[in-house]
Structure formats: C-alpha cells, structure tokens
Amino acid sequence: MLAIIAGTGLTSIDCFEPVSCEKVITPYADEPISVSLLRSGEIPIAFLPRHGEGHKLPPHKINYRANIWALKELGVSGIIAVNAVGGIHEKLGPSCFAIPDQIIDYTWGRDSTYFADNLDEVTHIDFTNPFDEKLRQRLISSVSKLKAEAKSDLEFLDSGVYGCTQGPRLETAAEIRKLRQDGCDLVGMTAMPEAALARELKLPYAMLALSVNWAAGLSAGEISMDEIYKVLDEGMGLVGRVLARIANS
Numbered sequence: 654m655l656a657i658i659a660g661t662g663l664t665s666i667d668c669f670e671p672v673s674c675e676k677v678i679t680p681y682a683d684e685p686i687s688v689s690l691l692r693s694g695e696i697p698i699a700f701l702p703r704h705g706e707g708h709k710l711p712p713h714k715i716n717y718r719a720n721i722w723a724l725k726e727l728g729v730s731g732i733i734a735v736n737a738v739g740g741i742h743e744k745l746g747p748s749c750f751a752i753p754d755q756i757i758d759y760t761w762g763r764d765s766t767y768f769a770d771n772l773d774e775v776t777h778i779d780f781t782n783p784f785d786e787k788l789r790q791r792l793i794s795s796v797s798k799l800k801a802e803a804k805s806d807l808e809f810l811d812s813g814v815y816g817c818t819q820g821p822r823l824e825t826a827a828e829i830r831k832l833r834q835d836g837c838d839l840v841g842m843t844a845m846p847e848a849a850l851a852r853e854l855k856l857p858y859a860m861l862a863l864s865v866n867w868a869a870g871l872s873a874g875e876i877s878m879d880e881i882y883k884v885l886d887e888g889m890g891l892v893g894r895v896l897a898r899i900a901n902s
C-alpha cells in the first residue's frame with residue numbers, strides 16, 4: 654500500500670473512497686497520528702495530511718518523525734509526497750508540476766533524525782539520491798500518460814533540485830537569487846527532514862510538486878496568497894488524478 658503525504662491544498666482526493674481512519678501511536682508524539690485509509694477500486698492507499706487536521710501546523714512545527722513513523726507502523730510500501738512550491742526554473746511557473754530528483758536543505762532546528770538518542774553506534778544513511786528512483790519513474794509515467802490522454806496543457810519537469818527553506822515566511826528576492834545560484838529549481842518548506850526520515854526507515858519516497866507561484870523576485874510585485882490559493886484549487890484536481898493512476902500502476 655502506498656501512502657500520500659498531502660501538503661497545503663490537498664485535503665481529500667476525489668478518486669478515492671474513505672475506508673477507515675487509523676489513530677497510530679508513536680514514540681514521538683503525545684497524541685496519535687491520524688491516517689485515513691482510502692480505496693481506489695481494489696487499491697488501498699493511506700492518506701496523511703502533513704500539516705495536521707485542520708491544517709494548523711506551520712512547516713517548522715510539523716512532527717515529521719511522528720508522521721513518518723506512523724506510516725512505517727501501518728506497513729506502507731512507499732510514500733508519495735505532494736508539495737506546493739514556488740517555481741525558480743523558467744519552466745516552473747504557476748500550475749506546472751515537477752518531480753524533483755535532488756534536495757538542498759536550508760532548514761534548521763527541526764528534529765531531523767531517528768538516530769539521535771540511545772544509540773548502540775553512530776548511524777549514517779546514504780542520501781546521495783534523496784528520492785526513490787523507481788517511485789519517481791512511476792510518477793513520471795503517470796503524469797506523462799495523463800498529459801497525453803487529457804491533451805491538457807499539463808506541463809511538468811521530470812527532475813529538479815528542491816531547495817527546502819525554513820519558513821513559514823516566504824523568501825526574499827535575494828534569497829531566491831542565492832538559491833538559483835546554488836542550483837535550486839523549486840523552493841518549498843516541507844521536504845526536509847521528511848525525505849531523510851523516510852530514508853532512515855527505509856521507505857521509498859518521491860515527490861509530486863505543484864508550482865503555485867513564481868518564487869520571490871521572479872515576477873513583478875509581491876506574492877499574492879489569493880493567487881496561490883487559486884492555483885492550488887485548480888491544480889489539486891489534477892494531482893488527484895495522478896495519484897489515482899499511480900496507485901493503480
């Protein structure tokens with residue numbers, strides 16, 4: 654069973670029917686983590702809203718360790734993260750998708766590892782390629798097929814560097830210039846430590862990112878939240894269709 658970790662704007666998925674809600678107790682949170690179990694035809698899928706019920710947790714307050722632990726506990730075989738991002742690459746304007754293949758982590762002060770306390774020995778994970786290539790290819794093929802069938806103007810990048818900033822504020826124009834010089838193609842606030850924790854627990858992890866705005870300074874004027882929510886609303890319908898496809902692939 655695959656799991657979806659849903660970000661801002663994705664509160665439910667049309668193509669899936671609800672089956673049950675699991676409350677998973679973890680060593681990392683006082684409260685259990687709520688994970689919905691859904692079904693698309695015969696295919697089960699787990700659904701975890703990253704920002705908590707009611708979308709109340711900002712990126713730096715999300716309990717990433719408890720979330721990933723809960724999915725491991727449920728026995729999921731892999732994780733598709735859905736992330737709203739700012740576009741830096743010239744082909745990643747609002748409404749375009751990306752399936753990134755690299756990450757640069759600019760976050761700080763987050764609980765970013767399971768290997769911190771009570772260790773028998775110091776533990777390091779390989780993170781050369783932070784995303785699972787097989788899962789990435791499944792995502793790329795699902796998006797490509799949907800694009801061909803729907804003959805929609807669904808545009809996407811099949812690779813890219815995700816720069817993960819601390820938030821919750823958006824970046825300054827100078828910060829985005831620096832990120833671009835570093836090689837970042839998209840910017841968001843939630844891929845880290847999520848991706849690394851999934852790797853620590855040996856869970857394949859890939860991301861479907863939806864650009865909801867040009868990153869700071871790349872379009873005239875300020876970034877409008879109203880615009881972001883409009884793009885999110887429109888884009889999440891397509892996200893649901895990609896997810897239904899990948900679940901059945």
Ligand code: HPA
Pocket residue numbers: 737738739740818823824840841842865866867868869
């Ligand atoms: N920056 C960081 N995170 C984001 C952005 C952005 O411009 N848009 C959506 N998430």
